[in-house]
Amino acid sequence: MSEEYKRRYTFGADYGTSDYKFGPISLGERPKIMENRGYFPDDSSIMYELMGGVREVIVGDEIPLFLGAKEDLATRLVYPMRNGIIKRGDKRAWKVIYEITRQSLEMCRPSDPDFDGFYVCASLSSVAPKYMYEELFKIYQQIDEETGLVKAVTIIPQPLAVAIAHKVPTCVVLESGHGNSQVCPLSRYPIRRAIVALNRGGGDANNITSQILYDAGYGDLAKEEAVVRRVKEAIGLVPRNLDDAIQRAKREPEKYRVVLKIPGTRITIDLDKEPWVRFLIGEFVFNPNHEIFESYFKRGMPRPSDVKFGDILFRGMLDFGDAVVESVEQCPVELQPYLYSRVLLSGGNFQWSAPESYGGVAVDSATKMGLMLREKGIEDVKVDMASEPKFSVWRGCIVYGYSVPVKYEWSWDRMEGWLRLR
Ligand SMILES: Nc1ncnc2c1ncn2[C@@H]1O[C@H](COP(=O)(O)OP(=O)(O)OP(=O)(O)O)[C@@H](O)[C@H]1O
Numbered sequence: 001m002s003e004e005y006k007r008r009y010t011f012g013a014d015y016g017t018s019d020y021k022f023g024p025i026s027l028g029e030r031p032k033i034m035e036n037r038g039y040f041p042d043d044s045s046i047m048y049e050l051m052g053g054v055r056e057v058i059v060g061d062e063i064p065l066f067l068g069a070k071e072d073l074a075t076r077l078v079y080p081m082r083n084g085i086i087k088r089g090d091k092r093a094w095k096v097i098y099e100i101t102r103q104s105l106e107m108c109r110p111s112d113p114d115f116d117g118f119y120v121c122a123s124l125s126s127v128a129p130k131y132m133y134e135e136l137f138k139i140y141q142q143i144d145e146e147t148g149l150v151k152a153v154t155i156i157p158q159p160l161a162v163a164i165a166h167k168v169p170t171c172v173v174l175e176s177g178h179g180n181s182q183v184c185p186l187s188r189y190p191i192r193r194a195i196v197a198l199n200r201g202g203g204d205a206n207n208i209t210s211q212i213l214y215d216a217g218y219g220d221l222a223k224e225e226a227v228v229r230r231v232k233e234a235i236g237l238v239p240r241n242l243d244d245a246i247q248r249a250k251r252e253p254e255k256y257r258v259v260l261k262i263p264g265t266r267i268t269i270d271l272d273k274e275p276w277v278r279f280l281i282g283e284f285v286f287n288p289n290h291e292i293f294e295s296y297f298k299r300g301m302p303r304p305s306d307v308k309f310g311d312i313l314f315r316g317m318l319d320f321g322d323a324v325v326e327s328v329e330q331c332p333v334e335l336q337p338y339l340y341s342r343v344l345l346s347g348g349n350f351q352w353s354a355p356e357s358y359g360g361v362a363v364d365s366a367t368k369m370g371l372m373l374r375e376k377g378i379e380d381v382k383v384d385m386a387s388e389p390k391f392s393v394w395r396g397c398i399v400y401g402y403s404v405p406v407k408y409e410w411s412w413d414r415m416e417g418w419l420r421l422r
């Protein structure tokens with residue numbers, strides 16, 4: 001009986017740096033999405049009082065309505081996660097997590113009379129420290145006390161979720177989202193000591209896109225994060241080989257030219273003179289070490305830097321090929337061939353398109369990774385791309401929540417099982 005109940009009310013929650021992906025099993029293939037951020041209004045203002053204020057933090061679709069005064073955005077708009085991590089005492093950040101979690105569960109409350117709370121499977125970065133699990137459990141406990149929406153909860157690392165979604169027990173998962181990337185080998189369980197973390201993700205591709213827009217005469221747009229992201233996704237290309245792609249695009253600029261109109265505005269972006277720069281965006285994601293990027297760094301584009309959070313070092317400039325090799329080589333030698341033969345890419349930062357009309361000069365992410373690994377001397381490589389890379393973590397949460405029997409209680413030693421809230 002309780003198994004059947006759990007299968008009906010499994011709920012997945014993927015805490016990404018930029019987007020929170022969530023929703024119950026009944027959604028099917030695609031989760032709902034809310035930006036992982038919160039706005040703290042100025043509660044001392046009279047207008048706030050008059051407009052019936054009281055809420056400490058605003059999340060979700062209402063945020064844009066509060067974004068009037070640009071000056072105080074930096075202090076009032078809080079993105080709680082950096083590299084997938086929240087500091088222990090960061091009250092505001094945890095408050096945002098509480099709020100998006102509560103709102104997401106409320107949004108999905110079923111109307112069935114027998115509903116008595118979800119079985120939530122949440123997912124955090126593979127490098128999330130134990131106290132983040134403790135804090136998140138506390139948040140679900142509190143939400144359940146206030147709303148009755150959560151019966152039990154479990155937390156799994158994102159790479160494990162990806163492996164589960166694709167039903168491959170032995171593999172290397174390379175997850176690249178907005179803020180960071182993580183390489184995690186798995187052999188049924190994540191091999192934690194072999195995790196390699198990078199301080200590089202889609203946000204860095206935005207940085208180079210912003211510089212490209214600036215150089216092309218669109219200085220105003222270059223400052224607007226949301227526009228930059230759109231442009232990046234529309235024009236960025238991953239080159240099979242950067243030097244070769246640049247040469248070809250310089251020879252035939254017309255072939256690679258793009259004209260992009262921003263819907264709902266009068267803005268048109270036309271990279272007519274130098275369409276070859278499109279290849280820089282994709283290359284930068286995989287390997288920011290080509291000498292051509294130096295001139296961009298010199299002009300002020302941020303260089304992805306090494307940062308330390310707790311005892312984990314997030315590497316800035318390590319290329320994705322070296323990252324995978326470094327991770328796999330920390331695993332037993334006998335296991336290594338199996339890992340290379342199943343490399344799984346997931347995360348929105350791999351969602352580059354490779355139009356056929358470019359005849360293989362632009363490639364997809366799996367092809368690029370395969371090439372990079374072969375260049376490093378690994379012969380038997382197989383790289384696969386998650387079918388919907390942005391949603392594979394959420395899907396893995398759903399499969400995990402659906403499959404793990406209710407009787408398994410949460411264990412801090414094994415970091416698995418259900419924490420029953422009542
Ligand atoms: N079609 C696309 N082409 C290129 N990049 C894309 C595309 N679609 C999404 N992205 C990028 O993917 C990133 C978001 O990916 P994702 O949702 O996996 O990140 P996240 O889970 O929020 O962050 P993280 O996993 O780092 O915590 C953004 O930088 C976005 O611009």
Ligand SMILES: [Mg+2]
Binds near residue numbers: 016178347393
């Ligand atoms: Mg993510």
